[in-house]
Amino acid sequence: MQKIYFDNAATTPIRQEVIDEMVRVMQTEYGNPSSTHSIGRSSKAVIETSRKTIAKYLHCNASEIVFTSNATEATNWIVRSAVRDFGIKRIITSKVEHHATLYTILALQQEYGIQVEYLSVNHEGVLDYNKLTSLLSDETKTLVSLMHVNNETGVVNDIKRIGEMCHQNKALFHCDTVQSIGKTELDLQQLPIDFIVASAHKFHGPKGIGFAFVRKSLVLQPMIFGGEQEKGWRAGTESVHQIAGMAKALELSHDYLAAETIIIGDLKEYCLKQLRNAFPEIKVNGSNTFYNILNVILPFSSEKTAMILFNLDMKGIAVSRGSACQSGSIKPSHVLAEMLTVEELAKPSLRISFSHYNTKKEIDYFVETLKSI
Numbered sequence: 001m002q003k004i005y006f007d008n009a010a011t012t013p014i015r016q017e018v019i020d021e022m023v024r025v026m027q028t029e030y031g032n033p034s035s036t037h038s039i040g041r042s043s044k045a046v047i048e049t050s051r052k053t054i055a056k057y058l059h060c061n062a063s064e065i066v067f068t069s070n071a072t073e074a075t076n077w078i079v080r081s082a083v084r085d086f087g088i089k090r091i092i093t094s095k096v097e098h099h100a101t102l103y104t105i106l107a108l109q110q111e112y113g114i115q116v117e118y119l120s121v122n123h124e125g126v127l128d129y130n131k132l133t134s135l136l137s138d139e140t141k142t143l144v145s146l147m148h149v150n151n152e153t154g155v156v157n158d159i160k161r162i163g164e165m166c167h168q169n170k171a172l173f174h175c176d177t178v179q180s181i182g183k184t185e186l187d188l189q190q191l192p193i194d195f196i197v198a199s200a201h202k203f204h205g206p207k208g209i210g211f212a213f214v215r216k217s218l219v220l221q222p223m224i225f226g227g228e229q230e231k232g233w234r235a236g237t238e239s240v241h242q243i244a245g246m247a248k249a250l251e252l253s254h255d256y257l258a259a260e261t262i263i264i265g266d267l268k269e270y271c272l273k274q275l276r277n278a279f280p281e282i283k284v285n286g287s288n289t290f291y292n293i294l295n296v297i298l299p300f301s302s303e304k305t306a307m308i309l310f311n312l313d314m315k316g317i318a319v320s321r322g323s324a325c326q327s328g329s330i331k332p333s334h335v336l337a338e339m340l341t342v343e344e345l346a347k348p349s350l351r352i353s354f355s356h357y358n359t360k361k362e363i364d365y366f367v368e369t370l371k372s373i
């Protein structure tokens, strides 16, 4: 059966060039990067070259990039460290953040009794920037943790504006850039952001590797104790082939960025047009959304709602659930629950997320399949 993958916000297929590079590194760079002999130094050179490559695309210093196993780990480390080591007394975030952020903050609230303020979003998923301004006007030592692109709706936050507000009010800014790294230009020389996090598998790289950007002036404490790897912040022998694969994936994403942005944006537009033709009452969740994520409410009855993902899966189509009540046993999407009405939540929402590997033919098949459900 033909397989159609429209779940690229969850993870992406690895590019062949990335696999080739990882295989090459596994075959040739087997030395321990901490060893002082030439075989070890050669592995170390792969890591440092990868760090420089990543820094080049983000317009930051190589020393500001710290390798981690993924974005979740990076966020845990940064937010915990901010509270523990920088004397943060308050975190401002939103209820539509990824659980990697929300659950870390909840744990810290319980452990350290810090104040947590949640910014609301409106029906279109747009943040309450006015509340951020008013909250930041007092003197409390604050970390703001807000994402760039929402992973469920694709709504894009104005991170330049948030960064400037933080900067003016001496608050630290942690930004979850998991959905935007490798998919748009991020210039950390221009953006007043203190910390960002990324996972390679979201930009056609390997799983189990990611990184944190920590601005030079900020010195965090180790997340893992042991050796001197990653400035002693994250001890343990590095995964050389994964780091090399991540750098290669970011490099290729940037090489093809202009062309792929057009291809993917065009696919999203085409999909929405075909869905609107088939289901005139369809509604898009979120405004000002990123070019690769489409989240829609389908005007389906409750009987159809329950089985929709299962039916699509049976036809070889992978998309993600967007909303609450598609199956009695599934918990509601915490993101859509903040945005939609109870009636809207009762209908099926789907997240369809594209990559350059998708085609219009796949979209036609998807829409035909939906019509037949």
Ligand code: PLP
Pocket (backbone or CB within 6 Å): 009, 010, 070, 071, 072, 073, 098, 100, 147, 149, 150, 151, 176, 178, 179, 199
């Ligand atoms: N933040 C966002 C916005 C995400 O979409 C994800 C993954 O879905 C994460 C954080 C966590 O990424 P990982 O599971 O690779 O650590």
